[in-house]
Amino acid sequence: MRFRGLDLNLLGAFDVLIQERSVSSAARKLNLSQPAMSAALARLREFFGDDILIVHGKRMFPTSFAERLAPQVRQILGEVDEMLANRGQFDPATTHRTFRLIASDYIVAAVIVPLIERLSIESPGIMLELAAPTERGPDEIAAGVADLMISPDYYIMGEHPSELLFEESHVVVGWQGNPLLDAPLTLQTFLGAGHVGVRIGAQRQQSFADRAMSVMGHSRRIEVETHSFLTIPLLLEGTQRLALMQARLAERLSRQYPLQAQPLPFDFPVMREMMQYHTTRQNDLGLTWLKSLLKRQSEVA
Incomplete structure (x- = not known):
């Protein structure tokens, strides 16, 4: 689909290219061949009249134009993702959806593991994709790559909403x-x-x-x-x-x-474990359901 001459599929390619800063890594992430990813970068360069990524040494770096454009593209993709996630009513018993959570092994063992049996019975179509916390966690939330990050409050970013999951001694x-x-x-x-x-x-x-x-x-x-x-x-x-x-x-x-x-x-001091998500996910019915489920489980854990 084209909008004002731009193939909208290229926005997704642009977002991943800026995140990965590598044509081959972006191709793997999108399950494309490297030539197809190179062609997408060439089309982006032609449309915007900018190099988008430039090679320096053995690495690629975004241009200043690409860095200014990246937050706008992520916002657009996040809003589209929210629209698709909220089509119709969310029914945990019948939905087929993957939630990507960033959480330490402590959170997994103390809160998420006790949920697994319940989810397998009540919500068999839901998949939890668990990722260990890294320095890139906040960036993955900002980019919409992860649905939810569970972290102590000092790792939380101010520009995206967060809420208390539980307090821990x-x-x-x-x-x-x-x-x-x-x-x-x-x-x-x-x-x-x-x-x-x-x-x-x-x-x-x-x-x-x-x-x-x-x-x-x-x-x-x-x-x-x-x-x-x-x-x-x-x-x-x-x-x-x-x-x-x-x-x-x-x-x-x-x-x-x-x-x-x-x-x-x-x-x-008491540790405050927070849940953070992208601004565009505030009205995501599925994510709201998952957060409430995690909160209830943390109260009985």
């Missing part, structure tokens, strides 16, 4: 055979022990717990760092190491592993 965890947990921990014992820490994403960002500890001025002796909250029990077993863990996750993992939890020996 933290506990100290260790192996059930750890003698340090035979009595209530003191701050001195806690800080003197070896610890397991968590770093998230390719840039190894601090988890909420480690970030809070740094702000409070407490320095732990980290002996092991992991990328996954779910590996913490394995790294604690048979040792005297300790770790900070979300209370919901500690309760759930203690059913599977020899894990013991204690309250922290000092005041610790």
Whole structure:
């Protein structure tokens, strides 16, 4: 379909090209051949009278014109996506829809896993596509690539709506055979022990717990760092190491592993887990249903 001479299919190609900054990567994402993607870029260049992407070294970079155009294209595609998602009435029992969620393994284990059995029975046509949090998460929400990002509030962007999913407290965890947990921990014992820490994403960002500890001025002796909250029990077993863990996750993992939890020996801030989505998805009936489902599950988790 053409509008004022522009093949509207090229808008989707433009959006992916700007995100990937690579013809071959954009082709793979759109399930096209590389020659077809190159042809789409050539047609975009001809229509707009701009290079769109220019090669520098071994990489491609958007032109200033393309960078100015990109937010407008994403807005248009987001509004079209919302229109298609809201055609007719949303019926979770009969719909066939994929929701892409950005969520840590902690959120998956504590909130999403308990939903899976229910969804398979009540909403068999719905698919949840789960992606681990990375530094690109906010950009994927802004680009409309992801439907929902669940994250602590300090990762949330101001330009798109968000709402509270739940508040979470933290506990100290260790192996059930750890003698340090035979009595209530003191701050001195806690800080003197070896610890397991968590770093998230390719840039190894601090988890909420480690970030809070740094702000409070407490320095732990980290002996092991992991990328996954779910590996913490394995790294604690048979040792005297300790770790900070979300209370919901500690309760759930203690059913599977020899894990013991204690309250922290000092005041610790509450973590606010938020749900963020693109502005154009505010009236998305399917996303509204999913958010309410996640909220109800978080209340019983």
